[in-house]
Amino acid sequence: MTKMVVVFSNHDDAVKIRNLLVRQGFSVVAVCTTGAQAIQAAERLSDGIIVCGYKYSDMIYRQLREYLRDEFEMLLVASHHLWSECSTENVICLGMPLKVNELTDTLEMMENSMARKRKQRKLVPRERSEDEKKLILEAKALLMERNNMTEEDAHRYIQKRSMDSKSNMVDMAKSILSIMRD
Structure with missing residues (x-):
């Protein structure tokens, strides 16, 4: 209302x-x-x-x-x-x-x-900050390196996981980075 x-x-x-x-x-x-x-x-x-x-x-x-x-x-x-x-x-x-x-x-x-x-x-999608873009790119790079994924597959993976967990892509990228770096 x-x-x-x-x-x-x-x-x-x-x-x-x-x-x-x-x-x-x-x-x-x-x-x-x-x-x-x-x-x-x-x-x-x-x-x-x-x-x-x-x-x-x-x-x-x-x-x-x-x-x-x-x-x-x-x-x-x-x-x-x-x-x-x-x-x-x-x-x-x-x-x-x-x-x-x-x-x-x-x-x-x-x-x-x-x-x-x-x-x-x-x-209208919200424009991501440079730091947010950097986090997503880092998570994609890590997925590509460790899981032998293409850039498109890594992006789709982060996107799907964020939708499944009802979080945004930046939070999912942070989560992936923290899990895979440990």
Whole structure:
């Protein structure tokens, strides 16, 4: 479930929106009245949705958007005449007066989009550090030397053992090196 931060300059409005979202089953982790508070709340999250008004005491929504990481999306709740400025990336606008079903439908759509993005990020392999690459190469070299394996066979061996033991290749390479060097 995607975590949400509610940001409105009027605290009572922010609390009402939070209560509405919580009743609809959404996970609201913070209620803020300034952009700085919202930024602090967002820093504790890996991603999320910011549900906000147009202006706060310290900044406007566009400045807040600039401070947020790309993993965050923003739902701007504002009157229609302010929408012309709402052309920033990762900002979706919803008009006032607010209709509950439009709000919940929009947030569900945003949650689904974020879930797809999370899945895509997980599919991208993490780049290994030079030390990690070196460990894997050492383990492969040792397997090739002692077990008369090709480089491809040694790589496949480390890969299969790491999958079987539910560990990563670097940990398996360390294990192979410690066992075979003793």
